[in-house]
Amino acid sequence: MLKPSQPAEWARSFFAAVDSDDIDAIAAAVSDDVLLVAANSEPIKGKEALIASARSAAQRPINMRHEINDVWQAGGDEDVIVTAMTVRYSRQPDGASVSVPCCxxxxxxxxxxxxxRIYIDYSPVAALMA
Known part of the structure; x- marks a missing residue:
């Protein structure tokens, strides 16, 4: 995984790991005390819980593809990266899909x-899965 001082490359590498369910790469990118807050879902605290969540997501009958639109460092602070993207969710096995904006x-x-922190409206994804 690239260093966060290369924000665009780091984001592409991280989301490629997410899209391919590369649990080892995801685990290597996060601290032991990581906090994940995804939309209005309950927060996930700690690397072990995040990895368990990623493994569970990998078993769902839906694929994700992150199409990054923009990446920047917040206020020039090298410790913060912001990504704006569209996430395409595809249901298996029929291939029905929906694209949702995300930050x-x-x-x-x-x-x-x-x-x-993931800022997204999951309701179109829930409708796809219904």
């Missing part, structure tokens, strides 16, 4: 993500 913020400590 994600990452805060880093010692080169690892320790705060990971």
């Amino acid at each position: 994600v913020t990452f805060k880093f400590h010692d080169g690892l993500v320790h705060d990971y």
Whole structure:
């Protein structure tokens, strides 16, 4: 995984790991005390809980593809990366899909993500899965 001082490359690498269910790469990018807050879902606290959540998500009959539109460092602060993107969710096996705008913020400590926030409306995804 690239260093957060290369925000666009880091974001592409991280979301490629998410899209391919590369649990080891995701685990390598986050701190032991990482906090993940995804929309209005309950917060996920700690690397082990985040990895368990990622493994569970990998078993769902839906694929994700993150199409990054923009990446920047918040206020020039190298410890914060913001990504704006469209996430395409495809249901298996019929391939029905929906694309949803999304923004994600990452805060880093010692080169690892320790705060990971996803701003998205999951209702189109829930409708796809219904």
